[in-house]
Amino acid sequence: MRLTTWNVNSVRLRIDLLPELIARTGADVFCLQETKVVDQDFPRAAFAALGYEHQVISGQKSHHGVAILSRLPFKTSGARNWCDKDDRRHAWAKLASGPEIHNFYVPAGGDIPDPDANEKFAHKLAFLREAAAWFGAQKSRKAPIVLAGDLNVAPLETDVWSHKQLLDVVSHTPIEVELLGNWMASYKFVDAVRHFVPPAERLYSWWSYRAADWAKSDRGRRLDHVWVSPVLKDHLRAAHVFKPARDWKPPSDHVPVTVEINV
DNA sequence: ATGGTGGATGCTCCA
Numbered sequence: 001m002r003l004t005t006w007n008v009n010s011v012r013l014r015i016d017l018l019p020e021l022i023a024r025t026g027a028d029v030f031c032l033q034e035t036k037v038v039d040q041d042f043p044r045a046a047f048a049a050l051g052y053e054h055q056v057i058s059g060q061k062s063h064h065g066v067a068i069l070s071r072l073p074f075k076t077s078g079a080r081n082w083c084d085k086d087d088r089r090h091a092w093a094k095l096a097s098g099p100e101i102h103n104f105y106v107p108a109g110g111d112i113p114d115p116d117a118n119e120k121f122a123h124k125l126a127f128l129r130e131a132a133a134w135f136g137a138q139k140s141r142k143a144p145i146v147l148a149g150d151l152n153v154a155p156l157e158t159d160v161w162s163h164k165q166l167l168d169v170v171s172h173t174p175i176e177v178e179l180l181g182n183w184m185a186s187y188k189f190v191d192a193v194r195h196f197v198p199p200a201e202r203l204y205s206w207w208s209y210r211a212a213d214w215a216k217s218d219r220g221r222r223l224d225h226v227w228v229s230p231v232l233k234d235h236l237r238a239a240h241v242f243k244p245a246r247d248w249k250p251p252s253d254h255v256p257v258t259v260e261i262n263v
Numbered sequence: 264a265t266g267g268t269g270g271a272t273g274c275t276c277c278a
Contacts, residue, residue, distance in 0.1 A: 009278085010270055034278085036271065062271050063278090108278055120277095152278095209268040209278090253269080253278080 001072070001098060001263045003029045005148035005224055006245075007105070007206075007254035011035040011067070015043050017248050018050060024242055025258045028071045029095075031103035031148040035065035042067065058088040066091045066103050066149070083126050098263045099232060104131070104149035109170045121170060124152070128179035136186035145229040146261065147189060150254060152223050153180040156194070158202045159222035171221055189227035192259045193239040205241055206254045214246060226259040235262040 004027035008014040011032060021027070030052065035042065042057045052069035058079035059065035065088045068077070077093035089105045107127050110120030135141075153176045157163035166172040184191070197203050204220025211217045228236065238260040245255040 013270075034270090062276085110277090209270095210266075212267080250269085 001028050002026050002258055002260045003031065003101070003146055003148060003226065004256045004258040005031040005033070005103070005150070005226055006256040007033040007150040007224060007252060009034045009036070009252040009254065011065075012037055012041075012043060013250060014252060015046050017245075018046065020248070021245070021256060022050060024245075025240075025256055027258060029101060030067075030069045031091075031101065032067045032069070033065070033103070033105035033150040034063075035059050035067050036062055037065060054093070056091045056093050058091045060086075060088045064088050064105055066105050068093045068101060068103050070095070072096070072098060082130055083123060085123075089127075095263075099144035099146050099228075099261075102145065102147045102149075104147065104151060106131075106150065106152040108152050109176075111170060113168055113170045113173045113175075124170075125175065125179060128153075128176070128183055132179065132183040132186040134186075135183065135189075138187065141187050141229070142231060143229060144231050144263075145187065145189075146192075146232065146259070147225075147227040148257075148259075149225065150223055151180065151225050153177065154204075154221040154223055155180050156199055156222070158199060159204070161202075161204070161219040161221070166221075171223060184227060188230045190230065190233045190236075192226040192228050192236055192261075193222075193241065193257060195233070195236050196239040203241060205257055207246055209253050224254055224257045226257060228259075228261065232261055232263075236260075237262055 056077035109124035115122035
């Protein structure tokens with residue numbers, strides 16, 4: 001099974017890139033974030049026509065929004081609210097024969113890395129804590145789970161273009177890195193991408209729109225992740241960050257991340 | 264130190 005996570009920054013603007021995306025990733029399952037569209041306007045038919053007829057969509061007007069689009073059938077699927085908000089930031093699907101998939105869009109957190117001064121940052125920290133508590137409370141921590149999404153945290157020093165310069169920049173602050181680590185530990189998740197790419201090697205999945213030349217300045221961050229639960233660790237086959245997508249027209253500021261798992 | 268761009272929306276917010 002190949003699973004691709006991609007923050008599309010508007011699914012309707014990115015829809016024409018789908019055939020290329022499918023050709024490049026061979027995805028059986030897509031986890032999309034920032035779809036930015038209400039469910040009734042989601043381009044369901046375009047995905048179905050390409051073979052992704054199993055869909056769970058949780059969107060809202062203008063902001064956020066997630067979707068799982070799959071060639072493989074679901075046994076059950078749904079969406080969940082976090083932090084008592086009805087932001088659409090999480091969808092899940094249990095494959096009929098395969099793992100349970102969770103797709104997350106963690107709050108970006110605003111600009112000021114102080115929860116007292118910035119309620120968006122407070123929300124982000126609360127979200128990370130609540131997610132860790134939720135997975136930690138699962139009765140059996142043995143289910144095969146793939147957790148993917150834009151987690152809006154770059155945990156390793158090599159996940160950002162400058163560890164020192166980003167220590168006080170939201171996405172790479174010590175408290176965010178600690179809370180993301182707690183979330184991983186809550187279910188003993190394994191970072192499926194770093195399983196293949198050594199931590200010493202720089203790796204990014206996002207480059208700001210605000211650079212004159214994103215590739216030349218290369219000030220990226222690895223915000224998009226795929227984690228697997230321990231039982232799937234030995235089933236991991238490959239991981240790939242599809243950097244050329246940053247030059248697609250029109251580009252998302254995030255690129256697709258694909259993981260291949262034997263299931 | 265600052266502002267830079269892009270998306271959805273509707274004369275601004277969010278990333």
